[in-house]
Amino acid sequence: MLLSKPEIIQMFTKIAQLWNENKDYLSEIDSRFGDGDHGVTIGKIAGLMEKSMNAWEDDDMETFIEDLGDNTMEIGGGSAGPLYGTMIGGLSGPLEGSKPIDAKTLKEMFTECQSAMEDITTAGIGDKTMMDALIPAVEAAQKAEDDIMSILEAAKEAAVRGAKESEQYISKYGRARSYKEQTIGTPDAGAVSTSLFFTGLCDGLK
DSSP, X not given: OOBOHHHHHHHHHHHHHHHHHHHHHHHHHHXXXXXXXXXXXXXXXXXXXXXXXXXXXXXXXXXXXXXXXXXXXXXXXXXXXXXXXXXXXXXXXXXXXXXXXXHHHHHHHHHHHHHHHHHHOOOOTTSSSTHHHHHHHHHHHHHSOSOHHHHHHXXXXXXXXXXXXXXXXXXXXXXXXXGGGGGTTSOOHHHHHHHHHHHHHHHHHO
16 A cells, blocks of 8 residues: 555544544643643644645645645644644655555655754653654554554554553643643643544554
């Protein structure tokens, strides 16, 4: 199996759908110790994604994903725009025009996506950020066999598990860090939206 434009559209459309369905929940968990606007910003990014998928005509995959990352960066409302813009833009790193994406390239896309994030944040697993879902997802993808569906399944499962595990951590970043131990028991909103991102990539292809 190879991924090309139709598959990418399916995958990103599913992410947008999941984000829209969960935006109220994301804002609710964010409101406990943060600004409470994570779901609103995620809803804006989902809207941009849907619009971009519907308007995609001549751009090759590399350019399209790169532009989607750049446009996501411009979305105002907290840090989610720049963070997801960086993450999405990072996916375009190993792409070459419209050359179909094979399993090896998909693994490289996830690695580049993590590298791009590590250029802008020092957060790691246990810091209660989106990295709690992203890092395990990328690690699981690397260990999966060279089969696109296996890679996406592994990344999804690890991201969901990472988001769940973020409940037990103490916030070390953002407004939530001043609440210290009180943050235990609530998952990180960014980790949850990241788990939905990887779930969308996987389920969109199914």
